[in-house]
């Protein structure tokens with residue numbers, strides 16, 4: 001088949017690498033080669049990502065920047081550590097470039113609906129939150145959060161490991177992710193739009209020696225069953241475009257690569273692929289439903305306790321793909337009721353491609 005992949009994030013690059021050799025694949029990436037980057041916290045789970053990269057002949061150890069032991073969580077006026085033996089930050093743009101090395105990549109090619117469909121047997125929408133080829137979500141309930149992030153440099157790092165602050169009503173969270181060599185990302189995503197203020201508040205409290213750069217981009221936290229359609233005509237979506245981001249953590253790198261692998265194995269069967277994605281990521285539906293109830297204050301002991309326990313069990317079973325391994329007490333401590341927020345959830349329209 002002649003296949004076009006729109007978007008060279010983790011999903012698009014990994015899919016193209018898995019398909020190349022068996023199909024003729026062209027990758028269209030909106031950013032130029034010189035300025036190519038990935039607006040993201042660059043954190044992922046070590047074990048799962050290492051396994052995934054092996055399949056395309058790369059060693060994940062070559063990209064790791066910081067290897068975690070713990071993630072400090074600040075909630076309800078106390079800070080406590082959660083086991084995070086698998087959580088790492090890594091050089092994501094360099095890894096993506098290497099995954100796509102040797103492929104036919106057309107950098108600086110920003111594509112829209114209608115540009116590619118007639119020229120290819122199959123067009124893959126891997127444009128992340130934007131769904132530029134598939135178009136807006138028609139069935140389900142989409143949810144896209146704005147984010148804002150600083151790359152900063154410290155003489156003395158304020159934390160020696162990962163640190164997060166979940167916001168009231170589960171509207172998002174602030175993160176501090178160490179990048180090795182005294183660098184860190186300090187960012188936040190918040191549907192209530194308090195993300196910038198919270199980042200600036202953190203930097204006031206923990207002033208860096210240098211503020212290097214700001215960036216931002218929307219993130220989809222809706223789960224795959226709420227981000228439909230997954231395909232239409234000769235177009236099929238993969239990665240964040242179809243909701244493969246874990247709603248509670250905002251972790252989308254490894255799940256998007258997992259979805260890409262599924263698509264590579266079912267490239268001739270789009271319905272089967274869509275069914276497979278919904279089934280494989282059904283735990284994401286549970287987590288998404290959970291945070292919606294928290295945001296809307298419709299959660300109570302009856303509708304929240306069992307899902308919270310299921311979320312805990314899912315973390316236990318999957319810490320090689322989430323990186324964190326909280327105890328039941330720590331899970332319930334983070335998931336416990338929050339005070340009422342000032343406004344309900346408002347889906348935010350995706351912004352421009354560049355930060």
Ligand SMILES: Cc1cc2nc3c(=O)[nH]c(=O)nc-3n(C[C@H](O)[C@H](O)[C@H](O)COP(=O)(O)OP(=O)(O)OC[C@H]3O[C@@H](n4cnc5c(N)ncnc54)[C@H](O)[C@@H]3O)c2cc1C
Nearest residue numbers: 007009010011030040041042043111128239240251252253
């Ligand atoms: C601020 C922030 C922090 C995050 N932190 C983490 C984290 O620490 N860990 C984690 O696991 N996840 C994180 N995520 C989520 C994660 O970045 C994504 O879920 C993941 O990268 C999704 O991969 P993808 O390939 O589906 O899409 P993307 O990574 O979004 O890649 C899409 C690609 O398509 C290109 N593109 C877009 N539109 C077009 C177009 N019209 N034509 C051509 N190219 C186009 C883009 O330039 C981009 O290269 C974060 C997200 C944000 C916004």
